[in-house]
Amino acid sequence: MNAPLTHLQKLEAESIHIFREVAAECEKPVFLYSIGKDSAVLLHLAMKAFYPSKPPFPLLHVDTTWKFREMIEFRDKRVKELGLELLVHINEEGVKAGVNPFDSGSRLHTDVMKTQGLKQALDKYKFDAAFGGARRDEEKSRAKERVFSLRSPEHRWDPKNQRPEPWRLYNTRKRPGESFRVFPLSNWTESDIWDYIAKEDIPVVPLYFAKKRPVVRRDGALIMRDDERMKLRPGEQVEELSVRFRTLGCYPLTGAVESTASTLPEIIAEMRASKTSEREGRIIDHDGSASMEQKKQEGYF
Amino acid sequence: MNAHVTEAEALAPETAPAAQEKVLLRFITCGSVDDGKSTLIGRMLYDSQMIAEDQLAALDRDSKKFGTQGGALDFALLVDGLAAEREQGITIDVAYRYFKTDKRAFIVADTPGHEQYTRNMATGASTADLAIILIDARKGILPQTRRHSFIVSMIGVRDVALAINKMDLVDYSEDRFNEIVAAYRDMAKNLGFRSITPLPISALNGDNIASLSERTPWFQGEPLLPWLESVEAGAGDLAEAPFRFPVQWVNRPNLDFRGFSGWVASGSVKPGDAIVALPSGRASTVARIVTQDGDLPVAVAGQSVTLTLADEIDVSRGDILSSVEKQPEVASTVEARLLWTAETDMHPGASYIVKLGARTANASIDKVRALIDIHTFEPAPGKPLALNEIAEAKLRFDRPFPISLYRDNRDLGGFILIDRITNETVAFGMIAPGRAAPETLARDESGAQESGVDWGRLVQNLGEKLLPALGGGVLIGLGAKLFGAPTSTAVALGLADAAFRPLVRGWYGDFRAALAKRKSDDEITPDGAGI
Ligand SMILES: Nc1nc2c(ncn2[C@@H]2O[C@H](COP(=O)(O)OP(=O)(O)OP(=O)(O)O)[C@@H](O)[C@H]2O)c(=O)[nH]1
Ligand SMILES: [Mg+2]
Numbered sequence: 001m002n003a004p005l006t007h008l009q010k011l012e013a014e015s016i017h018i019f020r021e022v023a024a025e026c027e028k029p030v031f032l033y034s035i036g037k038d039s040a041v042l043l044h045l046a047m048k049a050f051y052p053s054k055p056p057f058p059l060l061h062v063d064t065t066w067k068f069r070e071m072i073e074f075r076d077k078r079v080k081e082l083g084l085e086l087l088v089h090i091n092e093e094g095v096k097a098g099v100n101p102f103d104s105g106s107r108l109h110t111d112v113m114k115t116q117g118l119k120q121a122l123d124k125y126k127f128d129a130a131f132g133g134a135r136r137d138e139e140k141s142r143a144k145e146r147v148f149s150l151r152s153p154e155h156r157w158d159p160k161n162q163r164p165e166p167w168r169l170y171n172t173r174k175r176p177g178e179s180f181r182v183f184p185l186s187n188w189t190e191s192d193i194w195d196y197i198a199k200e201d202i203p204v205v206p207l208y209f210a211k212k213r214p215v216v217r218r219d220g221a222l223i224m225r226d227d228e229r230m231k232l233r234p235g236e237q238v239e240e241l242s243v244r245f246r247t248l249g250c251y252p253l254t255g256a257v258e259s260t261a262s263t264l265p266e267i268i269a270e271m272r273a274s275k276t277s278e279r280e281g282r283i284i285d286h287d288g289s290a291s292m293e294q295k296k297q298e299g300y301f
Numbered sequence: 302m303n304a305h306v307t308e309a310e311a312l313a314p315e316t317a318p319a320a321q322e323k324v325l326l327r328f329i330t331c332g333s334v335d336d337g338k339s340t341l342i343g344r345m346l347y348d349s350q351m352i353a354e355d356q357l358a359a360l361d362r363d364s365k366k367f368g369t370q371g372g373a374l375d376f377a378l379l380v381d382g383l384a385a386e387r388e389q390g391i392t393i394d395v396a397y398r399y400f401k402t403d404k405r406a407f408i409v410a411d412t413p414g415h416e417q418y419t420r421n422m423a424t425g426a427s428t429a430d431l432a433i434i435l436i437d438a439r440k441g442i443l444p445q446t447r448r449h450s451f452i453v454s455m456i457g458v459r460d461v462a463l464a465i466n467k468m469d470l471v472d473y474s475e476d477r478f479n480e481i482v483a484a485y486r487d488m489a490k491n492l493g494f495r496s497i498t499p500l501p502i503s504a505l506n507g508d509n510i511a512s513l514s515e516r517t518p519w520f521q522g523e524p525l526l527p528w529l530e531s532v533e534a535g536a537g538d539l540a541e542a543p544f545r546f547p548v549q550w551v552n553r554p555n556l557d558f559r560g561f562s563g564w565v566a567s568g569s570v571k572p573g574d575a576i577v578a579l580p581s582g583r584a585s586t587v588a589r590i591v592t593q594d595g596d597l598p599v600a601v602a603g604q605s606v607t608l609t610l611a612d613e614i615d616v617s618r619g620d621i622l623s624s625v626e627k628q629p630e631v632a633s634t635v636e637a638r639l640l641w642t643a644e645t646d647m648h649p650g651a652s653y654i655v656k657l658g659a660r661t662a663n664a665s666i667d668k669v670r671a672l673i674d675i676h677t678f679e680p681a682p683g684k685p686l687a688l689n690e691i692a693e694a695k696l697r698f699d700r701p702f703p704i705s706l707y708r709d710n711r712d713l714g715g716f717i718l719i720d721r722i723t724n725e726t727v728a729f730g731m732i733a734p735g736r737a738a739p740e741t742l743a744r745d746e747s748g749a750q751e752s753g754v755d756w757g758r759l760v761q762n763l764g765e766k767l768l769p770a771l772g773g774g775v776l777i778g779l780g781a782k783l784f785g786a787p788t789s790t791a792v793a794l795g796l797a798d799a800a801f802r803p804l805v806r807g808w809y810g811d812f813r814a815a816l817a818k819r820k821s822d823d824e825i826t827p828d829g830a831g832i
Contacts, residue, residue, distance in 0.1 A: 004540075005601070005603045005604065007323055007324075007325050007406055009603075009604070010325065010603060012605070013564060013603055013604050013605040014605075016564075016605035017549070017564050017605050020549040020550045020562055020563075020605070021549060021659075023550055024549055024550045024618050024659070047593060048592065048593045048594075049562070049605070050550075050552065050562070051591070051592065051593035051607070052552070052554050052558060052560075052591065052593075052607075053552055053553070053554040054554070136397045136398075136399070137398070137399045139382070140379070140380070140381075140382025140396070141382045141383060142382075143380070143382050143396040143397055143398060144382050144383055144394045144395070144396050159383050159385075159393075159394065160383070160385055160393055160394075162394060162421075163725065163726050164420040164421060164423065164424045164642050164717075164726050164729070165424050165726075166423060166424050166427035166428075166715065166717065166729050167427045167428065167711055167712055167715045168712060169656055169657075169715065169716065169717050171656065171717060171719055171724070171726045173654070173719055173721075173724040174724060175724065186397070187397065187399070187408060189399045191401075274353070275353055275354045276353045276354050276355045277353040277355055277356055293382070293383060293384055294384070
């Protein structure tokens with residue numbers, strides 16, 4: 001009679017279900033918008049979940065002040081198009097203290113500007129549930145995380161004591177001060193994300209597409225020099241190479257890949273043929289094997 | 302990443318049989334501690350080329366640091382992703398991994414073998430279509446093998462692969478393999494599995510995983526991965542069942558629009574279909590199926606949509622919109638299987654929060670009928686439940702619920718209990734056929750049970766079998782007047798206008814109570830197949 005649902009249709013329906021559960025059961029949710037491809041898909045799903053209503057929560061961007069300029073442009077354009085409310089939070093103490101990815105190191109920078117910044121914002125607005133675009137296929141400690149992930153009032157994750165989460169039943173009870181991180185894309189893979197972007201024609205930041213960009217070879221990675229704050233070390237020079245990004249974050253911490261893939265089908269073909277994982281280009285993930293778990297315990301998204 | 306996908310497929314993701322066109326199979330690995338579950342999944346990911354080069358390099362480093370194989374690749378480390386797991390060489394929580402082959406997409410949940418983490422195993426099992434039960438060839442069936450087998454059966458998995466692992470440590474002995482398989486078949490004979498497929502494997506060496514091993518020339522079956530690519534498993538077609546739509550959220554952007562956002566848990570729906578909202582019993586007609594991509598002509602099981610109705614009837618979160626012809630029973634007491642997941646014991650009579658579908662209420666455990674002994678699968682007299690124990694119990698909700706049996710629909714018949722003080726999820730519940738009225742009165746034994754109460758048969762049966770016993774001559778007269786002599790559900794329902802339904806329900810509740818009283822013997826189904 002009716003054709004069975006495709007894999008992507010099932011994933012979409014599951015994500016929409018999760019959005020609605022939060023809207024119905026949490027008091028003050030927020031959507032953590034990080035501007036990348038996963039956020040783009042997540043936002044698209046949020047729009048679908050509540051249509052014809054607008055999503056009943058604002059977007060929050062924790063701006064480390066080191067995002068690619070194209071990301072910020074894209075963010076502002078997208079939010080305007082969709083008519084949504086956007087909150088931008090910057091850890092001003094971190095800025096005052098002069099924390100930056102070059103002098104402070106990736107670890108400290110990420111902790112202060114991203115993790116602490118996020119906690120400040122969640123505390124400031126008293127959000128009790130925050131949607132994030134993390135996927136279980138990204139990393140092996142993420143593979144262990146629940147869809148509804150409980151955080152203590154100090155925003156800590158207790159990986160050894162997660163609530164069981166059978167079927168599609170989410171226990172959304174919490175004590176004052178506790179909050180949830182909610183991951184509607186838990187069961188999506190990188191390849192599902194791109195297939196869905198193609199199928200639904202979802203706008204993404206142009207940095208995902210190959211173009212000639214000014215890059216510097218540093219510590220084995222290709223870093224795009226997005227502004228003058230990146231000082232060249234002796235012997236370094238800026239090259240114009242055709243590159244693109246598989247994930248997006250702070251520009252000094254995000255390695256580019258050499259590529260000529262400038263269309264969606266080309267990107268998808270390249271991803272399928274790739275022998276490395278998407279997180280390869282993220283410098284913060286490499287500080288030790290369990291480092292993502294540690295960061296998450298400390299409150300990193 | 303996936304070496305199998307051709308460029309042509311990759312270039313046309315919408316049309317080619319790429320990811321989204323593949324059939325999805327969800328499975329778990331389970332079994333006792335150290336039987337090799339995580340190693341097997343790591344091995345399958347590796348053999349299907351799902352491990353990227355940087356991840357392989359990390360695996361090599363990790364194997365030297367934490368590995369249990371003297372520095373050689375320890376595939377379990379691909380899956381045991383928590384620091385505590387890597388230090389201790391055990392699995393604590395379920396890991397979900399995703400892989401694809403030419404033929405299928407897979408979601409696999411690697412579950413922990415330790416008894417302490419049984420609830421995490423059950424979490425993984427709750428959405429699985431199929432289970433791989435591992436047994437260490439040296440050790441044979443262990444108590445945890447039994448427990449996991451029971452939970453797998455109880456949670457509704459019908460097809461299992463019985464992977465006799467570590468065959469390398471028993472010289473690939475055919476006799477040893479046959480001995481364990483025979484013992485397992487005997488143990489599982491009452492668990493209601495539709496199929497048990499035994500395989501001799503070595504997760505460590507890769508024997509009979511991707512391809513047949515030369516070391517087991519006596520093995521006639523298929524290797525594991527090709528078998529997984531073709532095996533038929535999973536629930537029947539929910540799209541063919543009666544329409545059920547749990548309402549999650551009332552969608553009210555402005556005064557002119559009032560929709561009900563939820564998901565189609567079973568069946569399908571079209572504009573113009575008559576529906577009834579439960580538990581209120583108010584009837585209406587579907588006006589539109591609203592999505593951002595435009596109105597749909599039909600929505601089927603599994604889809605998340607927003608429905609608008611022709612009439613302004615009162616519907617709120619937790620209600621179920623149902624087909625009129627086949628309605629679920631509405632009740633405030635249920636019989637259920639419980640898996641206790643909290644460290645603290647159950648308090649008999651204590652009140653918990655129940656969450657079933659999108660509906661939340663207070664629940665109390667009226668009676669623990671029996672505990673299931675994990676060694677014999679026999680029921681033992683009830684007592685307060687402790688962590689990881691399984692029981693048959695009677696629960697009472699403080700408001701009526703539309704009730705479906707777990708075996709008919711996991712999403713409509715599965716629930717959780719929550720402790721109102723600690724907020725912990727203290728139990729998984731699965732609604733079982735009631736001991737009293739609906740099972741004996743309204744169901745046939747053919748196995749093709751419907752979750753809705755067959756009103757026609759109910760009334761008929763009441764007349765034939767029960768009313769004399771209960772001295773209910775007045776009721777039988779009324780029933781005959783209202784329904785004539787109904788021969789089919791459709792006829793009965795045609796007559797049973799919505800206005801009469803609450804009335805019928807009232808009688809029905811009384812009959813249940815009376816029946817329950819009559820039945821002094823609480824017979825128990827000793828296996829997990831009943832759910
Ligand atoms: N010789 C041999 N060793 C194996 C085989 N499979 C697994 N092992 C070893 O058995 C030990 C336990 O393996 P795991 O995969 O961690 O077992 P598990 O079932 O996941 O354990 P838990 O998740 O803690 O219950 C490890 O040292 C493995 O290397 C096998 O086929 N042959
Ligand atoms: Mg394990």
